[in-house]
Amino acid sequence: MPKTWFNYHTTDDLRRNAEQLGIDLPLLEDREEIKELLARPVIMRSDGGREWRIGNSLAIHPMEGCDGELDGRPGELTFRRYERFGAGGAKLIWFEACAVVPEGRANPRQLWIHAGSAAGLAKMLEDCRRVHEREFGTRDGLIAVLQLTHSGRYSFSNPLVAYHHPILDPYPYASLASLPPRAKLWEIASDDYLAALEDRFVEAAMLAREIGFDGIDLKTTHGYLLAEMLSARSRPGAYGGPLENRARLALNALRKIRARVGDDFLLAVRLGVYDGVPYAVGADGATGIPRPHETPYTHGFGVNSENPMQPDLAEPLQLIGWLREAGVRLLNVSLGNPYVNPHLGRPYEKPNEGLYFDPEHPLTGVARHFAATMQVQNAFPDLPVVGTGYSWLQHFMIHAGAANIKLGRVKLVGVGRGALAYPEFARDALARGELDPLRTCKTLSYCTYLMRQKDHPMGQFPTGCPPFDKQGYGGIMKQARTAARVTPKS
Ligand SMILES: Cc1cc2nc3c(=O)[nH]c(=O)nc-3n(C[C@H](O)[C@H](O)[C@H](O)COP(=O)(O)O)c2cc1C
Ligand code: SF4
Secondary structure (H helix, E strand, O other), X not given: OOOOOOOOOOHHHHHHHHHHOOOOOOOOOOHHHHHHHHOOOEEEEOOOOOEEEEOOOEEEOOOOOOOOOOOOOOOHHHHHHHHHHHHHOOOEEEEEEEEOOHHHOOOOOOEEOOHHHHHHHHHHHHHHHHHHHHHHOXXXXXXXXXXXXXXXXXXXXXXXXXOOOOOOOOOOXXXXXXXXXXXXXXXXXXXXXXXXXXXXXXXXXXXXXXXXXXXXXXXXXOOOHHHHHXXXXXXXXXXXXXXXXXXXXXXXXXXXXXXXXXXXXXXXXEEEOOOOXXXXXXXXXXXXXXXXXXXXXXXXXXXXXXXXXXXXXXHHHHHHHHHHHOOEEEEEEEOOOOOOOHHHHOOOOOOOOOOOOOOOOHHHHHHHHHHHHHHHXXXXXXXXXXXXOOHHHHHHHHHHHHHHHHOOOOOEEEEOHHHHHOOXXXXXXXXXXXXXXXXXXXXXXXXXXXXXXXXXXXXXXXXXXXXXXXXXXXXXXXXXXXXXXXXXXX
16 A cells, blocks of 8 residues: 555646546636635525525534533533634534433543533534634524434443444444443344434434524434444334334434424434445454455445445435435435444545554545435435535545535535644635645544543543644643553553
């Protein structure tokens, strides 16, 4: 594998490499055109005529900072992150995964929405809007969506699964070492639990609305509970088997929310449209190899069962149709599971320590994101879709994003790691039609490293971008390294 994959000085270099790889990668050159396309507002309308306007076509993806308080309230670094995002200029801010029940938290510092954390969440939201207004003179067009989640098999205190997964169950996620000694592994969430959970999502959505969010997202991606339900073909009963059963938890929760709030609250979903297969680190300690699996492969969603290395979006498209009928007006498309095949969701230059190098050219991963998003956006042209997978392109992300918008392949360009490194990417894109290459995320995975570090007095290190936000995370990175040396992983 090459030392560096990303080795482009110009869009022509990038275009040539894409051609060599046989990848369809439209790129725009003209700065005025890029500015105009990215500045386009995006409108969402409910059946009843309620309208939401996102003031431009740039979004910040949900990005957990793992920096909340033990009771689920946001902490100082959480407030700081959303102030930075508010000042950045993207008009859609998708607030990070926030658990709806304590047993569904992925780590002890994940946000958790309940009466006791509501004031803190309201401050986080207000700080973000206030700073945005300070910088841009208005709050108009700034849309704030809160991502609601249950972490399922990745819950830190009580892992619950949708069904027994023959590849995931035998290889527990490493940090499960921090589980309480008597925690049961791979307890299946019962039908009664899921039915009650629907109501927990409804209560969380009602509270999010009271707090002042414009809408909520049901996190149905990255291997967490709502996503894992979608592949529960082997599960008996009301929540397993055919797609309508597998989607019941998400659809019931959405319908109930809508019944309570009518058209007055924006419903969004972040949907993983292709799970892929789990990978492992090869014997050389560096190569990523798919874990042995049988075909037809039936343990994924959006996966071609005969060739699981390929997506098959037939079921995801069917589901998106139902989500629309249930009132969803904004969709964020993602891929993969960061615990078992991180290269799918976040193509990277360098893996997190101990993980495998990207087993494909990361541009192939970017193109997979773009192709899946295009398929969804083309199938539902009136449903605004947020695309993912842009950060690896560094400063060329806006050339690709604007081109995808121009071609009708996506409505909103979503940026994840790139926004941790360079929150003002949107301001620069809109003002100048270009980004500062010295500030863009280099996909070196230090943020993922911090996210996986548990040797902290609160059971979790906060995460952010140590190389480009030294003031916030330089010291934290040093502490995490020291802690890892003192408590080496077995
Ligand atoms: C530190 C970190 C935290 C993340 N937290 C979330 C999250 O809370 N919810 C979510 O849906 N995705 C989360 N993601 C995934 C990102 O939203 C995004 O999908 C991913 O980084 C790929 O986009 P990018 O290439 O622009 O970074 C996280 C990623 C990172 C690196
Ligand atoms: S640590 Fe910073 S540069 Fe590295 S991947 Fe994360 S956001 Fe990008």
